Amino acid sequence: MKITRTVSVEVWRQTDAEAHGRFVTYDVQGVSPETTVLELLDLLNEQLPDGDSPVTFDDGCREGSCGKCGVTVDGVPHGPEYNRASCQQHVRAFRDGDRVRLEPLRASAFPVLSDLTVDKKKALRTVVKASRGPAGLKALTNAGCISCGACVAACPNGSAQLFVGSLLTELPPLMKDDDERRDRTAQVIETADETFGPCSTYGDCTEVCPAGLPLENLSAVAREHLRNQRQTK
Amino acid sequence: MTISDSAGALKTADLKLAMAASGTVFSAFTVAHMAGNLQVYLGRDRFDGYARFLRTMGVPVLPESTVLWVFRSGLLACAVTHVSCASLLTVRAWRAGDRPAGGVRRSRPRGRRRRVWEIAKRSMRSTGVVLGLFTAHHIADLTLGVRPAATEHAKGAAYDNLVRSLQRPQVAGLYLAAMLALAAHTSQGIVQVGNDTGLSGDRRVREALSIAGRVIGTGVALGNASIPLAVQTRLVR
Ligand code: SF4
Ligand code: FES
Numbered sequence: 001m002k003i004t005r006t007v008s009v010e011v012w013r014q015t016d017a018e019a020h021g022r023f024v025t026y027d028v029q030g031v032s033p034e035t036t037v038l039e040l041l042d043l044l045n046e047q048l049p050d051g052d053s054p055v056t057f058d059d060g061c062r063e064g065s066c067g068k069c070g071v072t073v074d075g076v077p078h079g080p081e082y083n084r085a086s087c088q089q090h091v092r093a094f095r096d097g098d099r100v101r102l103e104p105l106r107a108s109a110f111p112v113l114s115d116l117t118v119d120k121k122k123a124l125r126t127v128v129k130a131s132r133g134p135a136g137l138k139a140l141t142n143a144g145c146i147s148c149g150a151c152v153a154a155c156p157n158g159s160a161q162l163f164v165g166s167l168l169t170e171l172p173p174l175m176k177d178d179d180e181r182r183d184r185t186a187q188v189i190e191t192a193d194e195t196f197g198p199c200s201t202y203g204d205c206t207e208v209c210p211a212g213l214p215l216e217n218l219s220a221v222a223r224e225h226l227r228n229q230r231q232t233k
Numbered sequence: 234m235t236i237s238d239s240a241g242a243l244k245t246a247d248l249k250l251a252m253a254a255s256g257t258v259f260s261a262f263t264v265a266h267m268a269g270n271l272q273v274y275l276g277r278d279r280f281d282g283y284a285r286f287l288r289t290m291g292v293p294v295l296p297e298s299t300v301l302w303v304f305r306s307g308l309l310a311c312a313v314t315h316v317s318c319a320s321l322l323t324v325r326a327w328r329a330g331d332r333p334a335g336g337v338r339r340s341r342p343r344g345r346r347r348r349v350w351e352i353a354k355r356s357m358r359s360t361g362v363v364l365g366l367f368t369a370h371h372i373a374d375l376t377l378g379v380r381p382a383a384t385e386h387a388k389g390a391a392y393d394n395l396v397r398s399l400q401r402p403q404v405a406g407l408y409l410a411a412m413l414a415l416a417a418h419t420s421q422g423i424v425q426v427g428n429d430t431g432l433s434g435d436r437r438v439r440e441a442l443s444i445a446g447r448v449i450g451t452g453v454a455l456g457n458a459s460i461p462l463a464v465q466t467r468l469v470r
Contacts, residue, residue: 107329107330108328108329108330109329155330156326156330156355157325157326157329157330158326158328158329158330159326159329169434189244189246190244193244193245193246195329196329197325197326197328197329197330198245198248198249198322198325198326198329199249199428200326200355200357200425201354201421201424201425201428202354202355214436215428215433215439216433216434216435216436216439217434218428218433219427219428219431219432219433219434219439220431220434221246221431222246222249222250222428222429222430222431223431223434224431225244225246225247225431226250226430226431
């Protein structure tokens with residue numbers, strides 16, 4: 001028989017993008033150590049008091065590969081287990097087994113749409129679009145990035161350097177010539193500048209990144225920037 | 234949501250490069266400055282002789298203190314660059330960070346980052362401010378010799394001025410606190426230089442820089458910190 005217990009879940013409720021949100025605490029029954037964060041939210045929605053609207057959250061493959069999910073668990077984007085997406089985070093890793101706080105991924109670039117749902121695609125996509133064409137997406141795939149946005153949310157500066165740097169690490173080999181490389185990397189860096197903050201090499205991003213992308217990728221931004229300057233002179 | 238500001242024409246990557254360049258100058262300066270400081274252990278004559286050497290570099294080709302002032306101007310320019318770029322970047326970081334609506338603060342991550350270096354590396358602004366204030370006091374005390382930073386100050390008597398200054402427990406305490414800030418700031422600063430110049434794209438370089446930062450930061454801090462301790466314990470007097 002599975003041993004289950006009740007967990008008190010403090011969850012961010014916000015009716016729409018304009019509304020002011022607040023934390024509401026619910027007791028969720030039937031939770032086991034293997035329950036994942038998204039399953040915990042499913043249980044919560046099943047047990048909501050009559051009249052309460054279900055808690056909305058981003059959901060996808062639940063296999064850690066699509067990058068759609070992502071909530072902040074006790075202040076850590078995705079959750080306490082290192083380098084795992086929210087759908088792969090388990091209750092057993094919670095700091096406190098009886099209580100947990102769930103809120104949306106937090107970053108200026110990611111507006112909250114409702115409850116735990118954020119619009120992270122838009123901001124991330126502007127950067128990929130700046131690399132024009134499918135090369136940007138291909139570069140991210142080659143890097144292993146699933147565009148989950150956790151790196152931005154983990155960063156106290158709201159920097160997307162791990163995402164941008166990973167893209168720039170893999171972009172050059174996909175370019176047909178040097179002009180194209182110069183042009184597109186410059187566009188990517190400029191676009192990222194407009195939306196995201198500066199990198200202070202704290203490394204919080206690499207603790208949460210489900211793809212386990214390394215700190216070295218951060219430097220690709222400076223490398224391409226310097227390279228572009230050398231060549232335009 | 235866009236975070237660009239009125240200085241938006243200044244690219245983040247360029248501000249970072251300016252900080253890396255000026256920061257590297259400061260790191261080199263702290264090493265040289267410490268090497269100079271340690272001559273206090275060789276006695277009054279050597280130390281005062283070193284102070285005289287700094288003033289008379291380039292003499293007789295150049296007037297006295299010319300070279301010294303060239304160095305000072307360079308350092309001042311670095312300080313202005315470093316602080317202004319840091320301010321611009323700080324504003325960008327705060328704007329992009331997060332400000333959830335409704336006055337709710339971002340929850341602090343629980344169960345993460347408890348090691349000393351982890352705390353040091355996210356304290357660049359506070360350690361930077363401590364270093365700036367300390368430097369202002371330090372110059373007023375030992376270079377200019379003005380009150381209230383300095384008490385008794387005799388021109389040209391570098392050794393006596395230093396010893397007399399550090400005999401004051403508050404000054405020795407301030408000095409030690411500043412050295413803690415220096416160790417923290419340098420260790421992360423050198424990591425940051427690697428990242429902002431693209432050098433850290435290579436894992437071995439990144440790891441080497443991270444070790445170098447800690448070695449240089451703590452090395453300079455310990456070397457310097459030994460002096461107020463030596464004065465307080467009357468080993469140097
Ligand atoms: S770099 Fe890692 S954390 Fe950032 S979006 Fe890609 S997979 Fe997510
Ligand atoms: S739902 Fe696809 S990665 Fe979590």
